Amino acid sequence: MLKRKYKPQKSSQLDHIVAFTYDETVTDSAPSVVGYLRVSTTEQKDEGVSLDVQRERIVAYCKMFQHNLVAIYADDHTGRNLERPGFQAALARMVETDSLLMSVSMDRISRNVGDWTYLLDKYFGKGAKHKLLAFDCAGMDPRTATGRMLLMMRAVMAQGEIESTSERTQVAMDHLKAQGIPCGGLPYGKIYSKQLDEHGRRVVVEVPEQLETLKYIRKLHQEGKGIKTITDILEREKRPSFKNRGWNRATVRNILLREGLLSIKQFDRTGAIRDTDKVSRRIAELRAKHLSFSEIGAQLTKENLMPPVGSKWHAQTVAQTWNTTTTYDSQKTIEIAVGLYRANYSLRKIGEELALRGLTPQRGGAWHAAQVRQLLLMAKVGA
Secondary structure, rough: OOOOOOOOOOOOOOOOOOOOOOOOOOOOOOOEEEEEEOOOOHHHHHHHOHHHHHHHHHHHHHHOOEEEEEEEEEOOOHHHHHHOOOHHHHHHHHHHOOOOOEEEEEEEEOHHHHHHHHHHHHHOOOOOOOOEEEHHHHOOOOOOOHHHHHHHHHHHHHHHHHHHHHHHHHHHHHHHOOOOOOOOOOOOEEEEEEEOOOOOOOOOEEEEHHHHHHHHHHHHHHOOOOOHHHHHHHHOOOOHHHHOOOOHHHHHHHHHHOOOOOOOOOOOOOOEEEEHHHHHHHHHHHOOOOOOHHHHHHHHHHHOEEOOOOOOOOOOHHHHHHHOOOOOHHHHHHHHHHHHHOOOOHHHHHHHHHHHHHHHHOOOOOOOHHHHHHHHHHHOOOO
């Protein structure tokens, strides 16, 4: 998931493939169907009936119209994006078996207009080979201009619904927080119980095992142990973690910040140099020495050469700056390389000079001696 050695957080999800009873005998020519179900939260999955209702409707439809129901996939994720394991598995199975993707409504698949544009362009729109059936949009053929228009209008409405709900929820939460009433996510050590107070709100209770772990974290920090060491110890001892997602350094850092044991370093950028030309030249000089973007960012920060916005360089910011100030020009690069070679520059020095002049190899990156030699061979100059 992340390029980290420590264990990444696991996203909450239910089993992708849903068990269902479907023993209908259908002909070999019957259309095959891949079903998809979704609820928004783990609580709805564990305590609600929405998944059961969705599954029963899909099964009943396939039995009525003699379709071959290949599989049903499900998620307990928000519909704001498509990065859901169950949905991705359903798409893959749909493509593999050349099946119809079926859901009880469009908003079960996605509540994002951009996602629907992508799905129609790649899978279900004009010229695409796959088919979609959402019960609330039956009869709308996305392969036609009218059908696509109607589906996109429905997608706009679905996105508007979730955004309006989010706005109302945020206003209500801000009001409750202003009164000192806990709402939203709770810090490590506390959870919502099923018990309700006189206002019908779930009572917040403490978790003894997690409170004990908090004391242990404070103790390890006082002993001078770093965040990575504390993370490794907690993971090795299998201490109870937040929502049983395992321990990582971000979680430990947030706990230390919340406990007041760690402070965010405030950078003093008084007199910072934000001259784009100077920064670009310095990046070229450091790149010519084959420093990585991370190393260049650290050096720029040390020299108080700052990006246009922010108080610290990151590798991605350095890479973007480098890419916008460099170019690949085959003819110009060869001419300069030949001239420098005839001036008795070494292959390494020629590569450095090319980088300083904002010229990169064809595939980007830094110049190496072998690449410079290839340039000279292309110009029919011995090297």
